[in-house]
Amino acid sequence: MLDTFHPVGQGVKQHLLKKVYFRNVPKGRYLLQDGEICHSLYFIKKGLLRGFIKENNKEITTWFAVENEMAAAIRSFLLQIATIENIQAAEDCELLAIDFSDLNKMYQKYPSFNIIGRKITEFHYTSADIRAYITRLHDAKKKYALFLESYSHLANRVQLTHVASFLGITIETLSRVRAKTSTRKRLK
DSSP: OGGGTSOOOHHHHHHHHHHOEEEEEOTTOEEEOTTSBOOEEEEEEESEEEEEEEETTEEEEEEEEETTOEEOOHHHHHHTOBOSOEEEESSOEEEEEEEHHHHHHHHHHOHHHHHHHHHHHHHHHHHHHHHHHHHHOOOHHHHHHHHHHHHGGGTTTSOHHHHHHHHTSOHHHHHHHHHHHHHHHHHO
16 A cells, blocks of 8 residues: 555565554444544554544534545644544444554654655645535535535445534535435436
């Protein structure tokens, strides 16, 4: 997987084999909760994770991550401070994890690994940019259309309540928009 970003030498591969560990998280279980420190960066081998915050006992979904993507409460991970975010398995998950200190030792020992880190960060930053754009839109139809355009691979995997929360609209509004969208598709 890392070779898709930049060639990985044998030293990096051997180091990863020693420092990366497996973690299984059943559907519904939390990987991280508000107030904890995110000590690990996760690579998703199988499954779907959801990031969300709570406001007035309401869950607001902030991101989704699936197979071959990385996941963490990034601010907490990078600064090693308590998070306001929760990470929950929306499906049974098989994860590979590396601890913050081990990742930083790799960056120091293998300069080429920094290129991989930068490219992964760029990928996730552009994804965050799309998410931020969606939340700034006011039109629910545009939000949902952009969701389908950017996250079509999630459309049938994510609970509608989580999609609505992610888009910043009510479940009722999402249902109306989806009904109109499917009606238009049938008429074409």
